[in-house]
Amino acid sequence: xxxxxIFLVLAAVTSFCSCGGKQGKSVLPAPxxxxxxxxLDEYRGVKVTDDYRWLEDRSAPAVKAWVExxxxxxxxxxxxxxxxxxxxxxxxxxHNRPASYYALxxxxxxxxxxxxxxxxxxxxxxxxxxxxxxxxxRVLVDPDAINPEVPTAIDWYVPSLDGRLVxxxxxxxxxxxxxxxxxxxxxxxxxxxxxxxxxxxTGGGDLAWNREANGFYYTRYPQGKERSxxxxxxxxQVYFHKLGTPSGEDTYVIGKEFPRIAEIELExxxxxxxxxxxxxxxxxxxxxxxxxxxxxKWTRVTRFSDRVVSAVLGRDGSLYLLxxxxxxxxxILGLPLSNPRLSVARTIVPPSDAVINFFYATxxxxxxxxxxxxxxxxxxxxxxxxxxxxxxxxxxxxxxxxVPLENDDILYxxxxxxxxxxxxRFSPGTGKSTKTSLATATPANLSNAEVVREFATSKDxxxxxxxxxxxxxxxxxxxxxxxxxxxxxxxISQRPFFSDWRCLWIEQGGVYVVANLRGGGEYGEEWHTAxxxxxxxxxxxxxxxxxxxxxxxxxxxxxxLAIEGGSNGGLLMGAVLTQQPELFRVVVSEVGIYDMLRxxxxxNGQFNVTEYGTVKNPEQFKALYAYSPYHNVKDxxxxxxxxxxxxxxxxxxxxxxxxxMTARLQGATSSKLPVLLRTDxxxxxxxxxxxxxxxxxxxxxxxxxxDQLGMKYRSVKR
Numbered sequence: 021x022x023x024x025x026i027f028l029v030l031a032a033v034t035s036f037c038s039c040g041g042k043q044g045k046s047v048l049p050a051p052x053x054x055x056x057x058x059x060l061d062e063y064r065g066v067k068v069t070d071d072y073r074w075l076e077d078r079s080a081p082a083v084k085a086w087v088e089x090x091x092x093x094x095x096x097x098x099x100x101x102x103x104x105x106x107x108x109x110x111x112x113x114x115h116n117r118p119a120s121y122y123a124l125x126x127x128x129x130x131x132x133x134x135x136x137x138x139x140x141x142x143x144x145x146x147x148x149x150x151x152x153x154x155x156x157x158r159v160l161v162d163p164d165a166i167n168p169e170v171p172t173a174i175d176w177y178v179p180s181l182d183g184r185l186v187x188x189x190x191x192x193x194x195x196x197x198x199x200x201x202x203x204x205x206x207x208x209x210x211x212x213x214x215x216x217x218x219x220x221x222t223g224g225g226d227l228a229w230n231r232e233a234n235g236f237y238y239t240r241y242p243q244g245k246e247r248s249x250x251x252x253x254x255x256x257q258v259y260f261h262k263l264g265t266p267s268g269e270d271t272y273v274i275g276k277e278f279p280r281i282a283e284i285e286l287e288x289x290x291x292x293x294x295x296x297x298x299x300x301x302x303x304x305x306x307x308x309x310x311x312x313x314x315x316x317k318w319t320r321v322t323r324f325s326d327r328v329v330s331a332v333l334g335r336d337g338s339l340y341l342l343x344x345x346x347x348x349x350x351x352i353l354g355l356p357l358s359n360p361r362l363s364v365a366r367t368i369v370p371p372s373d374a375v376i377n378f379f380y381a382t383x384x385x386x387x388x389x390x391x392x393x394x395x396x397x398x399x400x401x402x403x404x405x406x407x408x409x410x411x412x413x414x415x416x417x418x419x420x421x422x423v424p425l426e427n428d429d430i431l432y433x434x435x436x437x438x439x440x441x442x443x444x445r446f447s448p449g450t451g452k453s454t455k456t457s458l459a460t461a462t463p464a465n466l467s468n469a470e471v472v473r474e475f476a477t478s479k480d481x482x483x484x485x486x487x488x489x490x491x492x493x494x495x496x497x498x499x500x501x502x503x504x505x506x507x508x509x510x511x512i513s514q515r516p517f518f519s520d521w522r523c524l525w526i527e528q529g530g531v532y533v534v535a536n537l538r539g540g541g542e543y544g545e546e547w548h549t550a551x552x553x554x555x556x557x558x559x560x561x562x563x564x565x566x567x568x569x570x571x572x573x574x575x576x577x578x579x580x581l582a583i584e585g586g587s588n589g590g591l592l593m594g595a596v597l598t599q600q601p602e603l604f605r606v607v608v609s610e611v612g613i614y615d616m617l618r619x620x621x622x623x624n625g626q627f628n629v630t631e632y633g634t635v636k637n638p639e640q641f642k643a644l645y646a647y648s649p650y651h652n653v654k655d656x657x658x659x660x661x662x663x664x665x666x667x668x669x670x671x672x673x674x675x676x677x678x679x680x681m682t683a684r685l686q687g688a689t690s691s692k693l694p695v696l697l698r699t700d701x702x703x704x705x706x707x708x709x710x711x712x713x714x715x716x717x718x719x720x721x722x723x724x725x726x727d728q729l730g731m732k733y734r735s736v737k738r
Contacts, residue, residue: 052093054686058070090679101727111722124443127179133147174188175219176219178228184206185202194700195669198219199216226286227286228287231292251280258297273312274310293314297312305631307324309322326362341355353366354368374390374392375513385400388401393542396417398410417436417439419433437487479561480558487533489526498571502532503530504581511541537592560596583606590673591614593608598653601657601659609665615651617644617645617651649681659688659689660693661724662685662693665700667704696724
């Protein structure tokens with residue numbers, strides 16, 4: 021780009037004026053120049069022109085300059101919003117809350133946990149004596165202390181079976197490209213072992229210790245000249261690392277026969293005599309499972325076609341399977357590890373109306389977490405399948421994880437939309453739950469907030485659940501600022517969750533709505549498949565129906581309605597804003613997918629083919645092209661105000677997606693409303709993002725929403 025253009029953009033800052041939610045009242049400077057350089061492609065006999073292919077090359081000087089100009093343009097707008105400073109200050113207060121914990125693991129008498137404690141930038145690994153004695157904790161691994169100069173995050177950690185050592189995957193700048201380090205739990209001393217390329221965003225990563233704790237099995241991506249550069253982040257396999265030896269001497273274990281887009285999870289029994297490898301065929305919900313015995317013999321337990329979606333190692337010498345074969349809402353099977361073949365499996369928990377989300381086996385119990393349209397419930401069974409009742413949890417809540425303790429007791433985490441996460445100890449002997457010291461509080465006062473569940477009717481008559489978080493005194497007069505969000509993909513259920521930043525929205529009179537769209541797993545595999553591959557349009561119809569429902573019920577009107585989504589939810593944003601632009605005033609789309617014809621050419625996009633489809637298939641191409649947001653932008657259309665965000669190091673959704681969509685929308689819209697792109701040079705898909713980065717982005721998002729929806733920030737009584 022020419023320097024004169026950069027100068028003109030900077031000079032225009034002085035004339036920037038906030039819209040204040042009144043369309044056409046302010047003069048918006050022209051966005052940075054995005055020249056069209058047409059490239060013609062042909063798919064299945066259809067010719068498609070791509071004007072912004074040049075924006076795909078992140079290393080090109082012209083692209084780097086364009087991104088810098090877009091950031092300047094966005095900053096010039098966002099920094100001028102009157103409420104921005106007050107929003108920033110309040111978000112800092114809300115984030116400066118007591119610590120929260122997650123990813124708990126018990127090894128003997130040692131309890132490991134990840135701890136998120138603002139104002140520290142990243143969660144860190146701690147060790148404590150018990151969940152009822154958080155004061156006994158000590159810090160084991162603090163990524164902020166490891167490298168203060170470069171944002172570093174813990175991807176995951178795995179303690180040895182005896183708790184003496186812990187392996188930790190660390191990555192930098194939100195890249196999710198993890199290297200495994202090993203630490204002594206007694207001293208915190210880092211050992212000399214260093215295992216690179218055990219984790220990446222495409223297929224994730226995992227690790228399992230052997231019985232003697234002198235080595236571990238781990239997932240490894242190709243190194244050196246093992247594969248071509250194009251295959252660098254594919255062909256994940258399992259290797260074994262012996263402590264004290266160079267990683268170059270690690271030995272291959274299994275995986276050469278796995279698909280190119282394999283995603284592997286590893287688990288050992290508490291005694292280390294069996295190793296379980298669960299292998300996903302990309303992101304579409306197909307899994308195969310393999311078990312290795314103490315002699316190193318592998319047995320293939322299930323195939324991708326068997327529709328077994330997860331497996332759990334029991335303490336009783338059994339392997340338990342969650343099957344969706346002739347049971348789209350799930351059933352649990354059991355078989356002996358001594359003969360781990362699907363043909364000998366017996367049904368332990370039969371199918372029911374509830375959708376089995378996940379489960380855990382203790383010595384004598386199965387704890388089954390169901391999802392019922394979004395919220396969770398916990399059922400308890402003995403190992404023969406006899407029902408033992410349910411655990412009493414709050415209504416419209418979610419269960420995040422289950423940690424087995426002694427005597428079949430468990431810890432489970434639970435949260436709602438208005439109650440922060442807390443861990444509870446449940447004892448089957450008493451049938452009661454007790455809150456532990458691992459509970460989070462919030463600086464916000466949500467005593468006047470409530471959650472209601474309602475249902476919208478989609479285009480084909482399907483009932484779509486919506487959770488509406490609002491103040492109890494909200495008036496249904498059609499004038500409320502409403503923020504609607506959804507996801508609808510990969511069988512992922514949108515379960516209740518608490519967030520600090522949502523507190524600000526509720527405090528200021530906003531209504532927050534979560535839609536449980538098809539494509540998710542809220543009602544089982546049938547709900548998922550009703551919104552994937554060639555049926556993806558159902559997801560967009562569902563969100564549009566939810567927006568219309570909110571308008572019809574007088575929650576809001578199109579001038580005060582905003583939508584927000586990220587990743588696959590960003591695709592959702594792009595689709596509905598191109599299909600129904602008049603329905604919304606604001607769209608916030610984070611790390612989204614927009615060019616559905618070329619997404620599969622990126623590494624992680626190839627993992628998504630099992631969910632979205634491929635242009636190589638005639639029917640799938642037809643569906644992809646019909647809804648692809650990038651290809652459905654129409655010149656001269658009055659699009660809503662749009663804020664797109666991305667991270668330069670995003671390995672899950674290539675930032676080129678946001679660059680191309682922004683250029684296309686900026687050149688097409690006739691509404692005079694802003695179309696902004698915010699690119700963080702030190703972030704990725706969001707995983708590993710520092711607290712400072714999160715607060716900065718949330719400030720921009722909420723300032724943009726306040727500005728465009730005509731909201732004035734009101735001081736909050738402390």
